Amino acid sequence: MSEMNWLHDKRTECYSVQTTMSVGDYIDLIKTAHSARGALSGQRDTLKTTTAKRIRDRMVGDLRRGAILPPVVIGAVVDEAKFAEYPITKAKTPTDILPDEVRKDLSIIDGMQRTSALLEAVEIDSAVRNNQMRVEFWLTKNVRTMVYRMLVLNTGQVPWTLARQLSVVFAPLLNEVQDKVPEINRMFTPDKPGRRVNPGEFSSDALVELYLAFSLRKTNVDTKEALSDEFSRLDFVENLSDKSFQEYFYTTLSVLTKLDVSFSRYDNGTNAKFSKGRNIFDSQPARIGFTVATAQHVLGRPGMDRESTDRESRMAQLEKNALALLSKLETMNAEELGDFLKLDVLAETLDRRVGQVGRYERGVYFEGFQVLISENFELRNMEPCWRAN
Template identity: 60%
Template sequence: MNNMDWLYDERTQCWSLQTTMTIGEYVDLINDAHQTRGALSGQRDVLTTTTAKRIRARMVADIKLGAVLPPVVIGAVIEDDVFNTLPIDEADSVNEVLGDSDLSSLSIIDGMQRTAAMLEAQRDDPTVSNRRLRIEFWLATTVRAMIYRMLVLNTGQVPWTISRQLTVVFSPLLEEIQRNVPDLAKLSTPDDRGRRVGGGQYASDDIVELYIAFSLRKTAVDAKEAVSDEFSRLDFVDNLSDTEFQAQFYEALGLLARLDKSFSRYEPKESTRYTRGRDIFGGQPARIGFIVAIATAVLGRPGANRLAEQRGTRLTALKEAQNSLIEKLDGLNEADLAEFIRLDVLREVLDRRVGQVGRYERAVFAEAFKVLVEEKFALDSLEPCWRAN
């Protein structure tokens, strides 16, 4: 019997599909989706407090006794050609709906604890696999729509953190970044850190922090802590409501990678701190400072957001200005490039004895790249940037 119930969300251009399947079918679907990330390890952690363990143990016992759980919510970013065929009213299974879509795009938006309980109950009692449960699938073509849907309609979880919500769509977000930012030379993951040996190479969790910093336009972003500032939360949601926001972040990331590659051409033999061109963007303080400077120029200061048309115009102007600078840098020999980036001045500024070194470095780079952006990248050297703080 066909049990597919379709609704179209016009606000985020997503399809909501509610259906039922057996616990065995659900577990197989999720395990297949996450086999490249160690089954469910890529999702939000299972709660480990004493209270949570007791509740989950009760849930496991209830599942064995035939309890019907609340619907689990699954998100999927699918290809345009698959999305354009929806809804498929005659489909008898989710596999028919997803077609040849990459299952690694599936994410558990709501139901991680229930999933853990189902897995435990299935291990204890194999007959649990035949029990049925309700599933709601949210199908979208962009990760922006999926993130917006989670942050606006699924923020009742406590504690609420932007990072925690982004972690749910971590894999499809990074896949979309790699497709849309060709200047990224390498994107390392927590399981494959690697070593940065050139410009345009970054860690995936650092990219997520840049994503948050770009939206909030703040250098003091701790992706591991809760975002308690209600205004920051609203800024993030407001930006995601703009269909161009995601593309603007990718453009900003591309600007960072291109400038990083140009600076990285300076490669002297000594390898102490901040002696090579790639050392500038080798740390998160400079990357955050650059991204925030671009975001502020394009999006506007927090609380004073610019119109979509203004954002597009400003971003285009910044790209043209930076391209002119990069053309100039690429025409310099190594000695002239060293004279332009003035790492000796940067080292002197950063070597000052201060408390809270990490916060000081972020402030230095934030002011530095603010100057670079305000001067439309038209500088004879970076010395005015390094001395701005």
């Protein structure tokens, strides 16, 4: 292990630390993350085309002959206290700069294919473990700057879907969500699956989709295919450049969850589709509708971005109005809450026979929550929301 070279990125308030380490030490470091989160290769699929396989086979052969690969970039999100210690000029190893709890959530920002080749080469020839390689650690105190680094600086490579790029910072993003939005009672993940039975419970996939929808300010976000609209990618980058963007998302998620908990006090005891207030946000279209309505109100429509001061005042006022509504709902008994929610009107609106049901439902909820926001959350009941479409 050689000494570490520190550079401070003033634009994103991060540290870039480059060092040289043995392939064996690098693999051991990666295996820590692997054992804690399942197959690390799931962050970005190893390319499976015939050409890609032949190139990787050639890379494995070159590694066995002592080839040096371009630096692999590893991302790590640390807490404020640890970040304040940087730069640690006497640091010699990743252990010196990364706390134990961070090492299991490392992200390979750049170099998944090279890492796959290294693992394969070591499996074939253990002597490769002694080879030296360059590694860059990208140290940040929040997820936003890591996503910004990934989207802006990792250009000109094999295209990723936007969802795939976000999955690279999947673990730290969800960790930050749990820290910043304590109202969320439970989060389901592929490693810890579950079913929503109470308010404030969401799957990790649903939360990542909400993050995408909030930034893109669109109700229909294709998280499986490559993003065809480059303007959407640009919108994402522009939002991430706003230091307050991440906090706006967490505030939105907090308000949504508080409404979910409050609505859930109503239950008419039947087996109807909308018999419980919780049923509203059981639906991902409803969550996305609220998230995007809030995003457009605060951030502006795509292509019509608001100034940062306007965003800040709008977010503060929206949160204030939402909390006032929540206080009002707390004074209602179950019957009064049911009259306010007007679930029968919502059920009738959603029961129309239409094509592309998911798209239709997102539109209903988006327009409905736009009404709620535009009326400053001061409605006698929710019927105007459910009849807005």
